[in-house]
Amino acid sequence: MENLTLKQKIKQMFILGYEGDSPQSIQNKGFLSALNQGLGGVIFFTQNITDRSSFKKSVEIIKKEAMIMPFLSIDQEGGRVERTLNLYNGSRYLSAKECAIKGEDFTKSQTQAIAEELKDFGLNMNFAPVLDVNTNPDNPVIAERSFSDKTDIVLKFGKIAAETYLKNGIIPVGKHFPGHGNTSVDSHKEMPEETLPLSELENIHIKPFKNLAKILPAVMVAHVHYSAFDKEKLPASVSKNVIQNYLRSKLDFRGLVVSDDMVMGGIKGFSSLDACIRAINAGVNMFIFRNSDELTLRLFDELEQAVLSGRVSMENIDKSIEIIQKVKCC
Numbered sequence: 001m002e003n004l005t006l007k008q009k010i011k012q013m014f015i016l017g018y019e020g021d022s023p024q025s026i027q028n029k030g031f032l033s034a035l036n037q038g039l040g041g042v043i044f045f046t047q048n049i050t051d052r053s054s055f056k057k058s059v060e061i062i063k064k065e066a067m068i069m070p071f072l073s074i075d076q077e078g079g080r081v082e083r084t085l086n087l088y089n090g091s092r093y094l095s096a097k098e099c100a101i102k103g104e105d106f107t108k109s110q111t112q113a114i115a116e117e118l119k120d121f122g123l124n125m126n127f128a129p130v131l132d133v134n135t136n137p138d139n140p141v142i143a144e145r146s147f148s149d150k151t152d153i154v155l156k157f158g159k160i161a162a163e164t165y166l167k168n169g170i171i172p173v174g175k176h177f178p179g180h181g182n183t184s185v186d187s188h189k190e191m192p193e194e195t196l197p198l199s200e201l202e203n204i205h206i207k208p209f210k211n212l213a214k215i216l217p218a219v220m221v222a223h224v225h226y227s228a229f230d231k232e233k234l235p236a237s238v239s240k241n242v243i244q245n246y247l248r249s250k251l252d253f254r255g256l257v258v259s260d261d262m263v264m265g266g267i268k269g270f271s272s273l274d275a276c277i278r279a280i281n282a283g284v285n286m287f288i289f290r291n292s293d294e295l296t297l298r299l300f301d302e303l304e305q306a307v308l309s310g311r312v313s314m315e316n317i318d319k320s321i322e323i324i325q326k327v328k329c330c
Contacts, residue, residue: 008038008067009321010303013280015041015073015258017290021050023058031292032065034300040324041071041125043288050086059122069328071171071286073125076114079144084117096130097144100157111161115168125171127220127258129161131208132181141186149181155208162215171327173258174212175220177247178229178236179205187223187266191235198228210251217327218256219247221284223266235266238275243283256327258286273302280312285320 004012011034018031025048026032035042042062049055059072074083079095093114099107118126133154134146147157158174165172176187178201185192196205209219221243223235229242236242237259247253259279260266267275276287276299289296306312 004038004321006307006317007300007304009317010300010307011038012040012068012324013286013317013320014039014300015043015071015286015288016292016296017043017045018048018292021048022054023061026058026061026065028292030294030297034292034297035062035065035070036067038067039070040068040286041073043073043075043290044083044123045075045290046083046085049084052087056121063122071125071328072123073127073173074118074123075127076118077128077130077145078110078114081145095144096147096157096161097134100147100153104157104160107157107160108164111164112168115165115170118170119168124169125173125218126165127173127175128165129158129172129174130176131155131158131174131212132176132179133205133208134181135204136182136184139181139183141183141188142181146181151204151207155211158208159212159215162212166215166217171217171330173218173220173256174209174216176222176224176260177206177209177219178222178226178242179209180222180224181205183224187235187260187264189265191233191266191269192224193233194224194226194228196226196228201226201228206251209247209253213251213253213255216253216255217330218258219253220258220260221247223260223264233269234278235269237267237284238270238278238282240282248283254323256285256323257283259284259288261288261290263290272296272299273306276303277306277312280316280320283316285323 078093130145132142132146134142134149147154162172183192221237225233
C-alpha cells in the first residue's frame with residue numbers, strides 16, 4: 001500500500017458495482033481496468049446474483065484480476081434488503097425486527113447462516129447490522145430493517161450481529177450513522193432533514209454506534225441533514241462536524257468510514273466530484289458507487305487533480321489508505 005501512486009490510492013477509496021450477472025460482465029473495460037489498477041472494493045446487487053455457481057466464478061475472477069484484494073461487499077440484512085432473492089425466489093432470511101422478536105439465539109443463528117453463505121460466495125464485507133432506532137412508525141426506508149424502536153434493544157441485537165459476523169470472517173458495517181430511524185423521507189429519493197436536538201440524538205439514535213465503536217471495523221454515514229450538527233443543509237456524509245469532529249474526535253471511532261451509495265437522491269444536491277471532495281475533507285475513507293460508468297470512473301482523474309491543486313487534503317488520502325489497509329489486514 002505504501003508504494004501506491006496517488007491515483008491508485010484514490011481508487012482504493014472506491015467500492016464500485018457493475019452491470020450484469022455473468023463472469024463475462026466483469027470484462028467491462030472501465031471496471032476491469034479499475035480492478036487491475038487498485039480498486040478498493042466491489043459491491044454486489046441482486047442483478048449480479050442469478051445463479052450460485054456463476055456468481056462464485058465472478059467473485060473468483062474479480063479476486064484474480066484485482067491489483068490489491070478488494071472488499072467484496074453486499075447489503076445482506078435479511079427481509080426486504082436481501083441481494084440473493086433470485087436464488088430463493090424471494091427472501092430467505094427474516095428482517096432485523098423479526099429477528100429481535102424471535103430472540104437472541106435466533107438472531108445469532110440467522111447471522112451465522114448469512115455469514116456462512118457470504119463466505120461460501122467468497123465475500124468478506126456486509127453492510128449490516130442496521131443500528132438505526134426506528135422511532136418514527138411512518139419511516140419509509142428503515143421500518144422493519146431496524147431491530148426495534150427501543151435503543152437498548154437495537155444495541156443488544158446489533159452487538160450480537162456484529163460479533164457473529166466478525167467471528168466468521170465477515171466485516172460488519174454498522175449503518176446509518178448518526179441514525180436514520182426518525183426520518184420521514186427516503187434518502188434514496190431526496191435528503192431527509194433531521195431536527196432532533198443533539199441530546200435526543202445522543203440518548204436514542206447515536207447510542208448504539210457509540211457503544212459499538214470499539215467493536216465495529218466500519219460505519220456507514222447517512223445522506224441525511226442533521227440540524228444539531230450543521231446549520232447549512234449538508235448531508236452527514238459530507239459533514240466535518242458529523243464525521244471528524246464527532247464520530248472521530250468525540251466517539252473516538254478508529255475504523256473505516258464509508259459513505260452510503262453516492263448515486264442516491266440524498267446526495268444529489270452536489271455534483272459527484274464536489275460531494276467526494278467535501279466528503280474526503282470531512283473524513284470519509286471510502287465511497288460506494290453502484291455504477292462503474294464513465295462518469296464515475298472519471299472521478300479518479302478529477303480527484304487526482306483536486307489533490308494536486310490543494311482542494312483535497314493529501315493527509316486525508318493517506319489516513320484513508322492507512323485505515324483501509326488496517327481493516328483489510330484484520
